Amino acid sequence: MAGKRLTASAFSLVFSEHSVTVSLIDVLMPLMCTLYFVQYLDKSTLGSSSILGILCFEHISLSHPFLTSSYRLSTVFYLSYLVFEYPQNLALQRFPVGKWLSLNIFIWSVALCCHAACRNFRELVVVRIILGMCEGSITAGFLLVSSMFYTRNEQMLRVGYWYLMNGTAQIATGFISFGVLHIQTSGFQPWQWLMIITGILSFITAAAFWFLFPDSPTTACFLTPEERVTAIQRVKVNQTGVGNKHFKKEQQVSLFYEAIRDPKTWGFALFSGISNVTNSISAQSPLITASFGFTYLQTSLLGIVGGLIEICTIWTGVNICARIPNSRAYIGAIYILPNIVGLLMVNLINWNDRIALLAGQYLNGLGTTSFVLMLSWLNAVTAGQTKKVTVNAIMLCAYCIGNAAGPFMWKQKYKPRNHVPWAVIGACYVSAITLLLLLRLYMSRENRKRDAEPQDEAADTNVYIKQESAEGDIVKMLKVDKGFLDMTDVQNRSFRYVL
Numbered sequence: 001m002a003g004k005r006l007t008a009s010a011f012s013l014v015f016s017e018h019s020v021t022v023s024l025i026d027v028l029m030p031l032m033c034t035l036y037f038v039q040y041l042d043k044s045t046l047g048s049s050s051i052l053g054i055l056c057f058e059h060i061s062l063s064h065p066f067l068t069s070s071y072r073l074s075t076v077f078y079l080s081y082l083v084f085e086y087p088q089n090l091a092l093q094r095f096p097v098g099k100w101l102s103l104n105i106f107i108w109s110v111a112l113c114c115h116a117a118c119r120n121f122r123e124l125v126v127v128r129i130i131l132g133m134c135e136g137s138i139t140a141g142f143l144l145v146s147s148m149f150y151t152r153n154e155q156m157l158r159v160g161y162w163y164l165m166n167g168t169a170q171i172a173t174g175f176i177s178f179g180v181l182h183i184q185t186s187g188f189q190p191w192q193w194l195m196i197i198t199g200i201l202s203f204i205t206a207a208a209f210w211f212l213f214p215d216s217p218t219t220a221c222f223l224t225p226e227e228r229v230t231a232i233q234r235v236k237v238n239q240t241g242v243g244n245k246h247f248k249k250e251q252q253v254s255l256f257y258e259a260i261r262d263p264k265t266w267g268f269a270l271f272s273g274i275s276n277v278t279n280s281i282s283a284q285s286p287l288i289t290a291s292f293g294f295t296y297l298q299t300s301l302l303g304i305v306g307g308l309i310e311i312c313t314i315w316t317g318v319n320i321c322a323r324i325p326n327s328r329a330y331i332g333a334i335y336i337l338p339n340i341v342g343l344l345m346v347n348l349i350n351w352n353d354r355i356a357l358l359a360g361q362y363l364n365g366l367g368t369t370s371f372v373l374m375l376s377w378l379n380a381v382t383a384g385q386t387k388k389v390t391v392n393a394i395m396l397c398a399y400c401i402g403n404a405a406g407p408f409m410w411k412q413k414y415k416p417r418n419h420v421p422w423a424v425i426g427a428c429y430v431s432a433i434t435l436l437l438l439l440r441l442y443m444s445r446e447n448r449k450r451d452a453e454p455q456d457e458a459a460d461t462n463v464y465i466k467q468e469s470a471e472g473d474i475v476k477m478l479k480v481d482k483g484f485l486d487m488t489d490v491q492n493r494s495f496r497y498v499l
Contacts, residue, residue: 027222028149031213032142032162035105038205039138040169041176042112042131042198043077075404076125080132082400088136089393092144093385098213101141102206108134109202116192116199140392143379147388148216149231152498153322156376160318163372167310174304258490259390264439268378268391271435273398274428275371278339280406281364281425282306288346288361291416292354302358309365317369318376326499328377329440332370333433339367343426347419370432381443381497384488443497450493 091100111130118124142162146155176197180190214220217231259265281288285306290299313335321331342363349356382391409421489495 027212028145028214029158029161031209032158033165035101035138035205035209036142036162037165037169037172038198038202039135040166041173042108042202043135074407077128077132077135078400078404080129081136082132082397082404084133085136085140085396085400086393088133089140089389089396092137092141093389096215096219097141097145098209098215101137101213102210104134104137105202105206105209109199109206112202113196113199115195116188136396139375140389140396143375143392144385144388145214145216146376147379149214151234152380155379156328156373157318157322159376159379160314160372163375164311164314166368167307167314170307170310171304174301255384255386255488256390258488259387259394262387262391262490264381264442265391265394267435267439267442268374269394269398271374271432271439272371272395273402274435275367275374275432276399276402277406277409278364278367278425278428278432279403280409280421284407284410285361287410288418289358292357292361294354294358306362306365309362310368313366313369314372317373321373328373329436329499332373332436335369335373336367336429336433338363340426340429342366343422343429347417347422351417367429367432370436374436377498382489383492383495387488440499444499447496447499450496453493 088104108131111127111134114127115124118127143159146158150158177194180193180197183190183193185193212222214222217223217228220228220231223231286299286303289302294302317331317335321327324331342360345360345363346357349360351357378391378395379388382388409424410418414420487495489497
């Protein structure tokens, strides 16, 4: 090492296998957190605009049937997300991840600014469709990049950290909405300013991603060539490869069918759909809180508390799982239990006891942690680029279906106590806990099955691949560690599922 400077990031890579490098901390996580913050901020602009005057704008017809239930514009957003989810995942496999994300964020920022120019309901639908189309790339892209740079235990923490930015954005939305209400300009309403401000933030984020966000460890501009090698070496324990964008068509078809035949693919997808049916509570939360007898001003301020609760619960949940091996299913199930308590409180407590009812409503926000743990768990137990893309797409399609279907439960005839929607949500809570435990049981049995296989087959972590000449003759056989190949978790019998 004499005569060479040992950088802080190289030191961290070499001597700290279980911590992320200084370079990755300085670049990757702030970018991921910023984008997830902006993403949630952008999604929530329409809801915020409803109290900033959009529905009173003279060109937006209140007689449109969708506007009798304005939350259905949210359904349009998630249906677009659903339709474009698999194409987005295929694009992430074929094109550089960082550049593809940047392009989507740029289109997204333009569409968001175009909200301010909308003069009728149809135009609002078009721009919401564009937002849904672009957002389909974000979570899938983050999961792919996380698996390339972080070990499985680190992935759980990092997924939790960028996902808790939803709670941060929920807090920021309230303050930004309050601020734009004080902007007085003739011919330009506060809700239009909200769209322009958030659109500009998205555009700045797109530019930062284009120049800074890496496509893989092998091309990360903030790592030296030596650090790139070490970055790849440190994630070898994942046994998931570092990404392969050069598949033959027959290989893609085979791995696609493996993904859809894998029982855990549908277990995770079902959990995603069910847990996001319950996510409709967050969309209804202001109306539910107001129905307890709070004013609209009080309701806006109380919504900030929900964001703080989400931040705290996700942070504690992922850190507990990081410290207790193979605890994802159990911790996820435990975090859903307070939701059930909160549901019973909202439905059984005297309607005049609004503080107790509000406490029950807040308890229903703790279950978000289980979905975050599921995201990182799915990423850790799925190997192979094509299979990972397919499984992520199926899971995120289920996410869209759950989010699109959930709002339709909240009908006027069930108000004020909404017993029927709460009953459906209660069934979803119980089903989600059951699915987590069944997934753990299935993968635990699969691990035991692999442990029982012949030692020479299960323990060998090296394989040999052919190096051929241009004429097709075999030049030599190369010994390669399985951790660097793009084998799936089914093909690689050395792979063990984390629980």
